[in-house]
Ligand SMILES: Nc1ncnc2c1ncn2[C@@H]1O[C@H](COP(=O)(O)OP(=O)(O)O)[C@@H](O)[C@H]1O
């Protein structure tokens with residue numbers, strides 16, 4: 036099998052797949068920060084819960100139909116709706132009362148919410164790993180000695196489509212412009228008739244939808260999951276978002292692919308794959324030393 | 340309650356009564372009573388720190404009120420949050436303009452139509468056309484980011500935004516602040532033009548001379564209390580007040 040360059044190409048395919056998932060997840064993470072100025076460390080555990088919801092809806096739908104894409108679509112709709120609901124409840128209970136309090140207290144609160152979610156899933160479902168139903172068949176194609184699976188193509192296509200649609204929504208729609216206005220100046224936006232509270236909820240809803248789509252794609256690539264893997268997702272989403280410039284959608288996407296590149300290429304160059312996270316962290320620190328606001332983040336003056 | 344300024348009969352468009360506002364127990368407004376009638380230009384004058392901005396913030400719901408009453412067409416609007424005050428037709432053009440710097444001029448204007456954009460597209464078009472005819476310079480800068488505009492252009496955008504919300508009471512906080520004299524004149528001329536379309540204007544200014552020229556009625560605010568009220572002519576003739584508060 037393959038020359039070094041073929042191996043490199045193969046890894047690049049993996050990079051694009053992984054980067055698309057990371058990018059999507061980082062967008063969901065970054066979005067909430069952009070609007071609510073809130074680092075939501077419950078994001079990973081919310082992602083984990085949405086994975087379980089996808090599993091339940093997927094299993095339920097699989098019993099009713101054999102058509103994989105119908106199963107996927109309905110599982111996505113059901114899981115997105117419940118995940119969004121969960122995210123809004125968390126915001127109202129754990130974050131909203133802390134508005135105006137020091138930022139650290141919100142971070143602590145989000146970590147606590149994350150632990151609570153993990154604990155809830157552990158106690159109701161247990162620690163054993165589960166396996167996601169098959170949403171995508173396992174056809175494979177070979178082009179120039181490089182393997183593509185149907186799964187890879189679908190993961191990349193869906194993730195890119197989701198990011199493009201979200202970006203268009205934020206750029207062009209009435210709600211999208213209102214979101215950006217609130218992100219810049221909540222009080223001035225309220226003078227235009229926009230409820231900052233509602234826009235923060237919208238940010239949490241969009242974040243939850245991105246997390247759920249991300250969870251479904253992640254489940255296609257890596258079908259086994261357990262209640263603990265939200266922590267990993269937190270770390271990736273946070274790193275990718277901060278790398279690109281937290282609060283920026285484009286930055287998050289860029290950060291996602293960059294993080295994937297580190298993850299995919301560093302095992303080719305380094306002795307053991309356990310170095311990956313160290314390299315990722317090194318890249319993060321390096322980027323932040325040169326550009327403290329991230330690759331394409333803007334330095335903002337904090338408003339009182 | 341003592342009656343203030345019997346200059347027009349009927350219910351005032353805006354009526355503030357014995358209002359008290361404090362920041363952490365320190366009173367910024369102690370007992371403020373004044374009224375603004377429909378289609379008037381009323382100015383609220385006073386030195387830096389007198390409490391003018393606090394007054395407008397209290398009306399628009401941006402800060403809480405300790406005691407007293409704020410009425411719009413006779414109905415209390417005390418404690419109504421800012422995004423609902425706009426629905427009542429009261430629109431605040433804040434100090435320092437606070438336009439959305441990362442949004443284009445077009446988006447700044449569009450976001451002001453947030454409340455009715457999807458239901459009444461032609462209304463938005465009409466108001467937009469009016470604003471662009473009032474401020475042709477905004478048309479030239481249409482696709483530019485708000486943050487790249489000059490101070491004068493940003494003020495135009497801030498007023499334009501307010502007009503697009505459709506509010507009929509405008510609260511203008513120091514629209515002439517930091518502008519070159521020629522632009523100041525232009526902004527004041529525009530305020531008169533807007534007033535002629537039937538809008539009611541509560542104008543906060545440190546530039547008392549200019550403000551008095553276009554106002555129907557004036558109040559002078561001094562450390563949280565109204566120290567004078569009357570028609571601009573009377574105010575101008577009162578040398579004591581003129582020299583003490585208006586500079
Ligand atoms: N956010 C705030 N916190 C504490 N004190 C404030 C705040 N805003 C204004 N003040 C105080 O209230 C008084 C009135 O301020 P302000 O309404 O801004 O006056 P003006 O607009 O007439 O210059 C001043 O003494 C000011 O220091």
Ligand SMILES: [Mg+2]
Nearest residue numbers: 391392393434
């Ligand atoms: Mg002021």
